[in-house]
Amino acid sequence: MTEITHRFVESTSGLRMHVAEAGEGPLVLLLHGFPECWYSWRHQLTALAEAGFHAVAPDQRGYARTGGPEEVDKYSLLHLVGDAVGLIEALGAEQSSVIAEQSSVISQQAFVIGHDWGAPVAWATAQLRPDLVRGVACLSVPHRPRGSKPPVATMRKQFGDGFYMVHFQQPDVPEAEFERAPAATFRRMLYAASGDGPAAAPIVPAGGGFLDVCPEPEEYPDWLTAEDVATFVREYEGTGFSGPINWYRNLDRNWELTAAWHRVPVTPPALYIVGDRDTVVAGPGTRERIDRMSDFVPNLRETIWLPGCGHWTQQERPTEVNEALIGFLRSL
Template sequence: MTGITHRFVEPATGLRTHVAEAGEGPLVVLLHGFPECWYSWRHQLTALADAGFHAVAPDQRGYARTGGPSEVDKYTILHLVGDVIALIDALGEEQAVVVGHDWGAPVAWATAQLRPDRLRGVAALSVPHRRRTAGPPVELMRRAYGDRYYMVQFQRPGAPEAEFDRDRADTFRRALAGSSGDGPVRTPVYPEDGGFLDISPAPDKLPGWLTEDDIAVFVEEYAESGFTGPLNWYRNLDRNWELTAAWHDAPIRTPALYIAGDRDPVVTTPGARKAIDLMHTIVPGLRDTVWLPGCGHWTQQERPAEVNDALIGFLRGL
């Protein structure tokens, strides 16, 4: 894409990391979610560059051109935060603003919580910061939503990736269209005798923000690494809970921004809006919450102009 360059960097973690980047100036690291890659930030990379920032979107651990180790326990939140800090180092910077969407948001929040000295600011799209749960989260989700809740099902080795790998174009088409603001809001619970993709039937046509060319890019980016690495993030939920005991209720004082669509399944889940309304109690650095009416889960892809304006305003205010 015009204005975006690609290279591999060699952080101290030893994980050879693919990055897409644009611009010069203060560093902004853009962390994608599941099932995505650097391409999710295509609209932000050039906009941030034009605004005077050095925007860098890595393929995170296990994803796309970066790939990663085969061991499940190499995908803990401590590894993921370590990757962010090591990337900032590898790019020759002391500090950065870290922006995360979907799974990238918890990584961004955790980076602000564990290494506030390295961040000028933190922004999260879709996923708010939540208090550490009272017990291991997988069992809590099982009690709340049942055995067929998608994060519970993702704990099964082999089965989810087999479903996603069967037809990758169909996987991305269903996953991206299904959680878009253009479609009906669905609860991410597997139907009886069905899988994750059955939650979202194949769309008759793609939403206006997504093209078949976009689908083809995601398919190509996943050609080497597949889905096992990305799914291993979910398989560390309980391990992450154990590892973060020392930061239980540790406040996030780094200047923060939160952006979400009001049709995002993350925020329509029971109790989510209350948690967002109370987020300032655990994120005293929270400066603003931006709601995007009619927007679904894929925030920065569905509403690039609004997201760019919010991010640039936040960055310039730091």
């Protein structure tokens, strides 16, 4: 069985990042979402390694063993893309020193794959630094062109103060709820947003918390175990939830900082995979926008819908996801 190893890498962004990795070959960077870590890619690390790739799953800024700064404004999208670019450059430099016959350009490129919050980071990395991205594949979250107005007020007007991204703007409140009983937090959130869960809208009830819309499962679904939940709890022990929640607190700042790239297309070859029970794509008009995604992702090769799959795409359906990713990467 292919071994997953762990180490710390100094990203050229200045952040010391924990990575899990497996295999040798072309670099594949796997960017997790919320509330996750490298472990979300456990099935893909080994499959990609056995297919001839160097698969690397970092704990992103603020998460798990990587941790991060206390300042909220240090979690903007430009910081997150900077971390990804910094890893590509650092790991590419390692590879080029080992494989001298390869050109430095190829060795310092990577395939970038993202899920949930990792998807916007992957899309933006491909958009801002296409010279470093050989291909981009995103799970759950489609590419969304920059809007004409700051997003938080727009979401508040459309969904109310209880919409989870608006709710997360409050200082200290979300992390206090999630850190009260971490095992229950992970168990309930992973179940609730899955294809086995209730597919409830992420609207926090007045006076309540986010977990009020995440029921306790009567039993674990087939794709999730008690040990999986315990692993997430262990990985978060040192850093908690403040860093991850800070990503949401930069939504309006991201809009301001990315003005120079307004409506710039994502040009590298792309793949999009989504479950048809994912609440991310449940809103009105979302499927139509996905059908038109090639307007801003002109080299989108394919959109794959997974029947009965919820939000945790690569964990719920590892076989289908691995097959799709490996086929896409090999085609490039």
